[in-house]
Amino acid sequence: MSTKPDSVVVVGGGLAGHTAAVTLRSCGFHGRLTLITQEPAAPYDRPPLSKELLSGQALTPTLSPDLADLEVQVHTDTVAVGIRAGEILTTAGRFPFEAALLAPGLKARRLPSGPGAAPARGLRTLADAVGLRTELVAGQRVLIVGAGLIGAEVATAAAAAGCRVSVIGPDLGPALAAVPDAVLAEIRGWYDECGIRLTTGVRVLETTSTGVLLSDSGHRAADVVIAAIGGSPATSWLDASVVALDPAGFITVDEHLCTGLPGVYAAGDAVAWRSSRYGCDMHLEHWHHAADSAHVAARNILGANESYDPLPYFWSHQLGHGLHYIGRHGRADAVEIRTDTRSGRAVTWTRGGRPTAMLAIDAAHLARRARRELEAADRPEMGVAR
Numbered sequence: 001m002s003t004k005p006d007s008v009v010v011v012g013g014g015l016a017g018h019t020a021a022v023t024l025r026s027c028g029f030h031g032r033l034t035l036i037t038q039e040p041a042a043p044y045d046r047p048p049l050s051k052e053l054l055s056g057q058a059l060t061p062t063l064s065p066d067l068a069d070l071e072v073q074v075h076t077d078t079v080a081v082g083i084r085a086g087e088i089l090t091t092a093g094r095f096p097f098e099a100a101l102l103a104p105g106l107k108a109r110r111l112p113s114g115p116g117a118a119p120a121r122g123l124r125t126l127a128d129a130v131g132l133r134t135e136l137v138a139g140q141r142v143l144i145v146g147a148g149l150i151g152a153e154v155a156t157a158a159a160a161a162g163c164r165v166s167v168i169g170p171d172l173g174p175a176l177a178a179v180p181d182a183v184l185a186e187i188r189g190w191y192d193e194c195g196i197r198l199t200t201g202v203r204v205l206e207t208t209s210t211g212v213l214l215s216d217s218g219h220r221a222a223d224v225v226i227a228a229i230g231g232s233p234a235t236s237w238l239d240a241s242v243v244a245l246d247p248a249g250f251i252t253v254d255e256h257l258c259t260g261l262p263g264v265y266a267a268g269d270a271v272a273w274r275s276s277r278y279g280c281d282m283h284l285e286h287w288h289h290a291a292d293s294a295h296v297a298a299r300n301i302l303g304a305n306e307s308y309d310p311l312p313y314f315w316s317h318q319l320g321h322g323l324h325y326i327g328r329h330g331r332a333d334a335v336e337i338r339t340d341t342r343s344g345r346a347v348t349w350t351r352g353g354r355p356t357a358m359l360a361i362d363a364a365h366l367a368r369r370a371r372r373e374l375e376a377a378d379r380p381e382m383g384v385a386r
Helices: 015-026 126-133 148-161 181-193 287-301 365-374
Strands: 006-012 032-035 073-075 080-084 085-090 095-097 098-103 106-108 143-144 164-169 197-200 204-207 211-214 219-221 222-226 231-233 263-265 271-275 280-282 313-318 321-327 336-338 344-353 354-361
Touching: 006 015, 006 095, 006 231, 015 032, 015 287, 080 164, 098 287, 106 321, 143 148, 143 211, 143 313, 148 164, 181 197, 181 354, 263 287, 313 365, 321 365
Parallel strands: 006 032, 006 098, 032 073, 098 263, 143 164, 143 222, 164 197
Antiparallel strands: 080 085, 085 095, 106 231, 204 211, 211 219, 271 280, 313 321, 321 354, 336 344, 344 354
16 A cells, blocks of 8 residues: 555454554554454463463463553454455454454364264364363363374363373374484374374264274264364455465465455465465465564555565374474485484485475474574475475
8 A cells, every 4th residue: 555544444353363463553654443353352372372371271262452441442353244345244243444454364164063963162262272171171072183282282171181082084184294214203103102092094074973993994982072273364354355365275376476356465374475485386374474474464554555475384182292393395315313402303404405394392492493483484486395
């Protein structure tokens, strides 16, 4: 936009929406600022849902500062149903804007339910976490579908509560794709140490009245079934709009996080962009991306004209261990495993002698060092990671 807007509407009550609102105010925006969220509460932090809150260590995953203190008009229980030039259409009416930031996030993928079966529980919202926490009772047979980061974190909390825990998935999740077998074996060992039964190489077809039906025609009994199988963009309300979506439903943006509609930007998990760093289309679903993209989009609404092309980064505390990943590796990259003097372990990937990524196990200091090294180099010639 050539001039700063007088009014901005933010759609989405997650970290990206909250960060965008805070950034707008901190950058000197004094106009009307509205945030729309379909949840009954103001924006909150999601990582504690599968960590501290689920294990009873935290009661509310609050985000600071409070938006009310920044004179942000927060409309809860309000669902966006459409957008057109100059206004957001919602279940609570129309919200006019001069600029808008879309941060709708993801919606949880669901498992099919067989005849007479209760749906599997999900873990996407505060209400999900609060409800699930009451079911993590000692002796309960808890079955988690999905062996990725969230599945492992939920399994950690369930095992700590004294539940009999099983985790089922086709693999250990996309975050550990192309990780050396020796490291995967080590991670599998963490499940054994925690008394968790891990089964990979099979899929759960549907829930049943007594557990789940597996793709190998087997059945696994459970008192509680939890689906941790990722999410899909919560963008169906944009299907008929002038905001472009890719085939998977992600909002497509340019390097400045601007959509095809003038004055409308997007940030967070539901965004896809063309990365010049990696030479491919990308989307990320991690905490740092949600915050960083919202910072950039908000500043660009105010005329900063910044480009967004980050290094992927995620972290997870699970099964008594910490994982930190930085960069983006390909299956053809050279890989090296080494043990750090502080008892941590690092997997590093290189291409043409240059580092592309690192997975640090119980060694966050190595990930911080790798991040500095990777951010110092601009390597568009690396091409698409495969």
